[in-house]
Amino acid sequence: MKYYSTNKQVPEVSFEKAIFQGLPDDNGLYMPKTITQLPRAFFENIHDMELHDIAYEVAKCYIEDEIPEEELRKIVAGTLSFDLPLVEVEDNVYALELYHGPTCAFKDVGARFLARCLSYFSRQSDKKATILVATSGDTGSAVASGFLGMKNINVVILYPKGKISKIQEQQLTTLGENITACEVEGTFDDCQKMVKDAFLNLELKEKYNLTSANSINMARLVPQSFYYFWTYAMLGGDKDLYISVPSGNYGNLTAGLLAKKMGLPIKQYIASANANDIVPAYLRSGNFEPRRSVETISNAMDVGNPSNFYRMNDLFGAEVDNFRNELKGYTYSDEQTADTIKQVYGDTGYLLDPHGAVGYLGLKEYMKDHDGIGVFLETAHPAKFLDVVEPIIDEKVEIPQRLQDYIEREKVAIEINADLGQLESILEKL
């Protein structure tokens, strides 16, 4: 499969090149040249298929013969070594729980798939690479866990100081080995800009052999689209299916939209946002206006300049009316998010995390006027946000052992300003 840049100023590249390059040199984002339509028989049989077989068929459309079948099946099986359960919260309202992986957030699937693909392609090489990643909380921990101890790979994580939860911070600052955490004076957008600036500095990119593990990288989006096929396999059929995606950088939603383009019969996608509502605001006004992010209780979605907007632009065509035909978008305050966590817990016993709560709200809003089956993505375990969730429900939240393990460890992070020069001096010392 060939990949083009959304800015169309650089040549098309293979899947391998696209995932090693991360960001194309013209500051666009890679997109598959053709989006393969899966045959009707696939969708007829999907309800009887195993998750690994579905995921393999989907991944093959993006990778084609660059990875042989046996190896790709191993990559998929190694990635998806935990469940993606669908839990009925209310009649016709389901949570797709994406937090059963090692770091308790949906990013585990993307990070593990990327790590395995990079490792497959570099198995014959001794060349060192540096994974540079910006995080508002969850990508960083998933990437740290997915790449920990990998030969010839250094991981450098940039996170906004004081703007992620305590457990998230422990998850990305306590592993040591080949993982370096940088606590940046600024917002997630400052961190993401530093990553992009580093990639656009060709000397720096070459010298440290930089690769991205953010959703900039196509090998993050391909596995995230498995979620949507899996949902359809379990729930799709006669009734219309709606999926609400709590969104920040819009990688997860873009993966869903790609799945729909491949033929997946999802009736409606809903972009559910916190106060950083750049895309819902675009749907309302027709103007895409990135702005400085504000802090919310769904901190991992505090993104003011969502990078995947340009991929959605390419999928829909740049007209806002095309977006409006494909996507609904809603935005919620912290107060609404907190009230929802409390109310749903009280009424059903189901504990939402703040991001899932935003997704739930968007789904319920859409379903006021639409009959069918609704799914919201539960993107992180509520225990990752103890300081937010416990006071809302006025109860202790049980912490899974794999999160508990991080709590006692010592934090090691390098404090820096949002300055490329300071980042370069860290890269130099690795």
Ligand SMILES: Cc1ncc(COP(=O)(O)O)c(C=O)c1O
């Ligand atoms: C828990 C959680 N929910 C939702 C999101 C938003 O996902 P995306 O950036 O793909 O829109 C993130 C961060 O990416 C997250 O960590």
Ligand SMILES: N[C@@H](CCOP(=O)(O)O)C(=O)O
């Ligand atoms: N919410 C993310 C922000 C980065 O998003 P990505 O999907 O582009 O990696 C986080 O938790 O770090």
